[in-house]
Amino acid sequence: MSRASETAYQKIRSFILQGEAVPGMQLTEEKLSEISGVSRTPVRDAVRRLENEMLVIRSASKRLSVADWSEGEVDEMFTLRAMLEAHAAARAARRIDGDALNALRGINDELKRAIKKSPPDVTAFLEANRRFHDLILECAQSPRLSKLMPALVEQPVVRRTAQQYSKTQLHQSAVDHDELIAAFAAKDADWAKSVMTSHIRRAFHSFSVTATPKS
Amino acid sequence: MSRASETAYQKIRSFILQGEAVPGMQLTEEKLSEISGVSRTPVRDAVRRLENEMLVIRSASKRLSVADWSEGEVDEMFTLRAMLEAHAAARAARRIDGDALNALRGINDELKRAIKKSPPDVTAFLEANRRFHDLILECAQSPRLSKLMPALVEQPVVRRTAQQYSKTQLHQSAVDHDELIAAFAAKDADWAKSVMTSHIRRAFHSFSVTATPKS
DNA sequence: CGGGTATGAATTGTATACAATAGAGGTTGC
DNA sequence: GCAACCTCTATTGTATACAATTCATACCCG
Numbered sequence: 035m036s037r038a039s040e041t042a043y044q045k046i047r048s049f050i051l052q053g054e055a056v057p058g059m060q061l062t063e064e065k066l067s068e069i070s071g072v073s074r075t076p077v078r079d080a081v082r083r084l085e086n087e088m089l090v091i092r093s094a095s096k097r098l099s100v101a102d103w104s105e106g107e108v109d110e111m112f113t114l115r116a117m118l119e120a121h122a123a124a125r126a127a128r129r130i131d132g133d134a135l136n137a138l139r140g141i142n143d144e145l146k147r148a149i150k151k152s153p154p155d156v157t158a159f160l161e162a163n164r165r166f167h168d169l170i171l172e173c174a175q176s177p178r179l180s181k182l183m184p185a186l187v188e189q190p191v192v193r194r195t196a197q198q199y200s201k202t203q204l205h206q207s208a209v210d211h212d213e214l215i216a217a218f219a220a221k222d223a224d225w226a227k228s229v230m231t232s233h234i235r236r237a238f239h240s241f242s243v244t245a246t247p248k249s
Numbered sequence: 250m251s252r253a254s255e256t257a258y259q260k261i262r263s264f265i266l267q268g269e270a271v272p273g274m275q276l277t278e279e280k281l282s283e284i285s286g287v288s289r290t291p292v293r294d295a296v297r298r299l300e301n302e303m304l305v306i307r308s309a310s311k312r313l314s315v316a317d318w319s320e321g322e323v324d325e326m327f328t329l330r331a332m333l334e335a336h337a338a339a340r341a342a343r344r345i346d347g348d349a350l351n352a353l354r355g356i357n358d359e360l361k362r363a364i365k366k367s368p369p370d371v372t373a374f375l376e377a378n379r380r381f382h383d384l385i386l387e388c389a390q391s392p393r394l395s396k397l398m399p400a401l402v403e404q405p406v407v408r409r410t411a412q413q414y415s416k417t418q419l420h421q422s423a424v425d426h427d428e429l430i431a432a433f434a435a436k437d438a439d440w441a442k443s444v445m446t447s448h449i450r451r452a453f454h455s456f457s458v459t460a461t462p463k464s
Numbered sequence: 465c466g467g468g469t470a471t472g473a474a475t476t477g478t479a480t481a482c483a484a485t486a487g488a489g490g491t492t493g494c
Numbered sequence: 495g496c497a498a499c500c501t502c503t504a505t506t507g508t509a510t511a512c513a514a515t516t517c518a519t520a521c522c523c524g
Contacts, residue, residue: 289479293507
């Protein structure tokens, strides 16, 4: 995407994700154009993208606000994401080549290094994790799946989750990734699918137990 | 969506779906604005939507063209759609109420009437079918799922499929719908999910055998 | 008081002009 | 002849002005 429209997207996105915005807060196009430093035209483009990712919501009367997800919606998001990422893993297992396999190994090594630090480098972990999953998606060679996924990897949740990960949980992610790599190497689609499903669903439960205190 | 932007969306969409456009053909924003009778600004909004539905493709250099799906991509689209619609059916089974159930029955009655005509009224069939599936999606009560589905129900394929349906196949659709309604009435999520999966996958195969002549 | 309604302000939608960028085709130098 | 480059044109990107909606508030009438 071109310069202004892309920077608008980035800035608004980080405005929302970095917690400067409260869920439900109204966002006028003009405010957003001040935040991002470009005119309303590219802002509208950016908003359209964010709307698809459901980071911003458009009310019945076209007014914009910061999305506010119920617990049920977060649950549903993880369920859908597990379905689609598992499907992606299965496809990737059938299509992956040696180069991509090695690239996955390299990325997971970086991820492990990020964990080993004390304290663990959560930002580097998230970055490596994102690239790992992105590469799998690319190997799945499904344009349509690639189009669908962004709407399911909203990072306010992912980030909150990872920050609350224990070192053990972070380590388990790396182990999952290793097993995924093994499944890919064996070209075993069912295996890859199962591992990916567990991987995502575990992340969800780590999130839900830490995020919703027992009453 | 507002008037101009919405009409642009409709016109461009039907321009593509009604076969006036050839796959791969270039679409300039200016041409599209002539077609739809509005200026480029709302056209760009409309194009964004169509891009998400993957009816139009944006090349590396931002140029637009009519999407051209490979056989593999159509296959993948049906697979994803089967997954998500089955999931929607399962959710709907747990949440549906009497009113919605009756509404589904009413819609399926219309669908049956469309089939009984000779020749069958394919347009009315498609319309009723669409409303049937839309209502299920609504009953699933998942905003995220609702956002995802439009990218999977592209109608060039659906329409081609239905036009090639035999009367027997059209009838089978109505039977599937009846069974779905039964599953909903019993609030049996697994049953609903299975029926929906078969329903979509059968449609896919009716499509693929009639669309790709044996070599 | 209460409810509906008019009025003004805030917000989104649209058109148009202009800027930036990518493509095509020709030209020049080797 | 061919390849690199340059220029001109087609196309997309951005800004801004203005139109159309929608919201909130105050007012009027009952």
